Amino acid sequence: MLSEETVNDIKKLISQYPYPRAAMLPALSLAQKEKGYIGDDVMVELANILNVPISSVKSVVYFYDLYRHRPG
Incomplete structure (x- = not known):
């Protein structure tokens, strides 16, 4: 679970984009x-x-090398 602070930050991000998916x-x-x-x-x-x-x-997480999908 993400912290409440991170969830709130993500929701703020969403408000800056024309649709939520764009904030992914x-x-x-x-x-x-x-x-x-x-x-x-x-x-x-x-x-x-x-x-x-x-x-x-x-699909985005596994496509971009920038994102790690397992620890370490």
């Missing part, structure tokens, strides 16, 4: 900054916050 990359960066990587639980949480399918979040 910066939201993923915030989540990774907090957790160190983006695990399945965080992907589900982000999908819910951004109102997108989990498959959309997973």
Whole structure:
């Protein structure tokens, strides 16, 4: 689970974009900054916050080398 502060930061990001999905990359960066990587639980949480399918979040996380999907 992401901290309340990070969730609020992501919601602020969403308000700066024309639609929530557009905030996915910066939201993923915030989540990774907090957790160190983006695990399945965080992907589900982000999908819910951004109102997108989990498959959309997973495809972005696995596509970009910038995002780590496991610890270490």
